[in-house]
Amino acid sequence: MPHRLPHRGVEAWKWSDVNRAVAYDMRGLDAAAPVQIFVPEGVTVTRTDVQASANDATLYKLASDYAGQVWDIVVPDGFTSENPIQIEGLTHGHAQISLRLGKGAKVQLVEHYDGQAGAFVNSHLNIKLAETAVLDRVIVQTDPEDCVRIATTHVTAWATSELIQHALAFGGKLSRLETRMAGMGQGVKATINAAYLLDGKRHCDMTSYIDLACPDGHIRQNVKGVTEDKARGVFQGKFHVRRPAQHTDARMRHDCIMLSDSSEIRSKPELEIYADDVVCEHGNTIGALDESALFYMRQRGIPLSQARAMLTEAFLGSVFDTLEDEVMRESLLEKLRGWLAR
Numbered sequence: 001m002p003h004r005l006p007h008r009g010v011e012a013w014k015w016s017d018v019n020r021a022v023a024y025d026m027r028g029l030d031a032a033a034p035v036q037i038f039v040p041e042g043v044t045v046t047r048t049d050v051q052a053s054a055n056d057a058t059l060y061k062l063a064s065d066y067a068g069q070v071w072d073i074v075v076p077d078g079f080t081s082e083n084p085i086q087i088e089g090l091t092h093g094h095a096q097i098s099l100r101l102g103k104g105a106k107v108q109l110v111e112h113y114d115g116q117a118g119a120f121v122n123s124h125l126n127i128k129l130a131e132t133a134v135l136d137r138v139i140v141q142t143d144p145e146d147c148v149r150i151a152t153t154h155v156t157a158w159a160t161s162e163l164i165q166h167a168l169a170f171g172g173k174l175s176r177l178e179t180r181m182a183g184m185g186q187g188v189k190a191t192i193n194a195a196y197l198l199d200g201k202r203h204c205d206m207t208s209y210i211d212l213a214c215p216d217g218h219i220r221q222n223v224k225g226v227t228e229d230k231a232r233g234v235f236q237g238k239f240h241v242r243r244p245a246q247h248t249d250a251r252m253r254h255d256c257i258m259l260s261d262s263s264e265i266r267s268k269p270e271l272e273i274y275a276d277d278v279v280c281e282h283g284n285t286i287g288a289l290d291e292s293a294l295f296y297m298r299q300r301g302i303p304l305s306q307a308r309a310m311l312t313e314a315f316l317g318s319v320f321d322t323l324e325d326e327v328m329r330e331s332l333l334e335k336l337r338g339w340l341a342r
Contacts, residue, residue, distance in 0.1 A: 028092030159185025171202030198231030
């Protein structure tokens, strides 16, 4: 391993020590990831050479060294389709993927992360949204408990483009789903919602950084989690509102329920604001299930395990209310119910 992996001494990684989690005989540390991409007719997929970048992040360097060529997905101007772009594979190793939506294009992207046992996965996805483009992104992460996954996404959004993102994650030995978005045009919109459910010794890190440089941005972020046993949940979210980004409306929430006293939650919501005519807020809560509600349900003959599952589903399920695809929304809720019924 030519580069040291991120560790607790790095501020952005202080709660997700990749260097400690990785065993150096893990499959995928020095290999390209298998990638499967399915696209609707009219969308092209090609392989291109890795371009030099000023990005000095260790994980990006590793992806550049081992991923091979970049998978380049291009959605033409004005394109729409009822069929999604699907990204699968990524069971081990490194990958770099580029997705470019043309002006006025609207498409759904579905990513399924299901790694191999004992594997290391490091993927970088670069998304560019041209003016008025709309991307509806869904991420489902179901890695085994001994898999380490780092999935980093960089989004560049131009005027009046929109990102709608929903993620459902079950963690792993260490998993980090990171979204970094640069709003480079007026009227950029984003909905970034996620739910994580962790048991055993699983670890999940939801990190985001939204950088707004132009006026009239509209951002909504809602992340909810449930932890039990000795699981660890991490939320790091930051809105950076630069001086030209007047009239920004940006709101962030993270709420988590701890089903056991031995689980851990680490959260760090941040606002860095230089504009003076904005509406920005963040909120963070950590608690337990409502005992009075549990008591009420038990009094009406509902078994304790079922009552806990019903309350937990009601708590988590709301993050998917903004997902317009009813079939996909029900699929995510079924996975959530499966975890609760285990």
